[in-house]
Amino acid sequence: MESKEEEWGETMSELLHYLSPQPASTPVYTKGNFFYRDGERFLIKGISYIPPPLNAEQRPPPAQPLYIDPLADDNLGELKKDIPLLRDLGLNTISVYNLSPSNSHTAALQLLEQNGIYVLVNIFSSIKPPPDPIVRGRVRFDATSDPKPYYTLPSILETFRLLDELAEHPNVLGFAVDAEVIVSSSLTPLATVFRACIRDSKEFLARRGKRAVPVDVATSQNQSFQHLAVQYFSAGGSGSSSSSEATTPQTLETSDVPGRADFIAYDNWAWAGKSDFQISGWKNEVEMYERLTRSPMLFNAYGTNVSQPRVWDEVLCLYSPDMTGVFSGGFAYTFFECGGRKYGLVKIDADGRRKTRNEFNSLRNKFRKVNVRFEDEVAVAERKDFEDWMGDFPELIQGATGWLAGKDLPEFPGSWDDAVQAVRDQRPE
Secondary structure, eight states: OOOOHHHHHHHHHHHHHHHSSSSSOOOOEEEETEEEEETTTTTTTEEEOOOOOOOOTTOOSSSSSSSTTTTTTOOOOHHHHHHHHHHHHHHHHEEEOOOOSSSHHHHHHHHHHHHTTTTEEEEOOTOOOOOOOSSTTTOOOOTTTOOGGGGHHHHOOOOOHHHHTTTSSSEEEEEEEEOOTTTGGGGGGGHHHHHHHHHHHHHHHHHHTOOOOOEEEEEOOOTTTTHHHHHTTTTTTTOOOTTTSSTTTTTTTTTGGGOOOOSSSEOOOOOOSSSSSSTTTTHHHHHHHHOOOOOOOEEEEEESSSSSSSSOOHHHHSSSSHHHHTTEEESOOOSOTTTSSSSSSSEEESSSOOOHHHHHHHEEEEHHHHTSOHHHHHOOOOOOOOSOOOOOOOOOOEEEEEEEEOOOOOOOOOOOHHHHHHHHSOOOO
16 A cells, blocks of 8 residues: 555655646767657657558558558547547557658657657568568578568668658657567567668768667567677677778678667566566566677567456556666557557547546556656666777577577668658759
């Protein structure tokens, strides 16, 4: 049972949150293995914000997107319905998918900024291998497979157009290269493509003179090679050579391989039902990544619903000294209910009205407890150097739990001058 002092603290935190929200007008940045805002440690208290896909009656003509762009100006009315709920949860960040460069996102990002909400934008989700013609939905790679053809100029230019617009907004926390398609060892060669995505996204932002928005990688959970994925995307150095410098795989030193992620986010479904720091395996992960990397790290998605209703005890652990020496928070999964999967906290009825599920209140209450903690109750670990640290690449390993991605990355498939000019030409006056 909470003491009167704790109840009073939560009440005051709630009042301050509603009456004087701090606008998300100051960019968040990484330093060492932590995030900062205005020189103070910043923990990502987020949720995945993915509207349900269009139903059969709403679907546009063929070849048009099935999923909704949640931050498009045309959908601003829907976002306005959700802002009070996002604020009620006590969050400071959302992660979004399916943003289209054909849409303007200015109004939505400004609204989120005013309400103190940062945004992690997933990019390059279109890079997926085609289905196997023999085994439907499965693709086989081996040591001789060449993933480079999947890195195409149209997908790159589409993403660059998005970066060009979004980098101008201070509350864009980062761009997350979506590598969640790597769900088996046979697909790990695609990691070279996603590392090229990181490399070229940074290069484009620099060539356009934009803010150096952090570019990370988002991966799915796979216990057999998750640590190898983290090692791969944090390998090399922060000053690695740019994509325009010609090298060969044989001459590449670790320090020369570009495309190191500025931070790493991965799905984590290990905490299920009544659990704790040790039973969930989180203790082992903290100890492993303390040894393996100095990259800032997040949970890209957490909150398994194996045991229902979810009580969200993992939130109290995630934002405690047990975790915050390595992890800087993450994204609860997920805001919207879709297809009866019982992962969403909010249901949309036929009239577009929002109805919260009981799990919404549970998550809100846990974040309120976190938000009133003193600094020494949340994060006490010292920052580790990442900028000057040199991470080693994992060895190439064959087999069902192996790793097949090396240092040889796809080159940028075109002219940089032409690509930058093409993006510039498509920006509205």
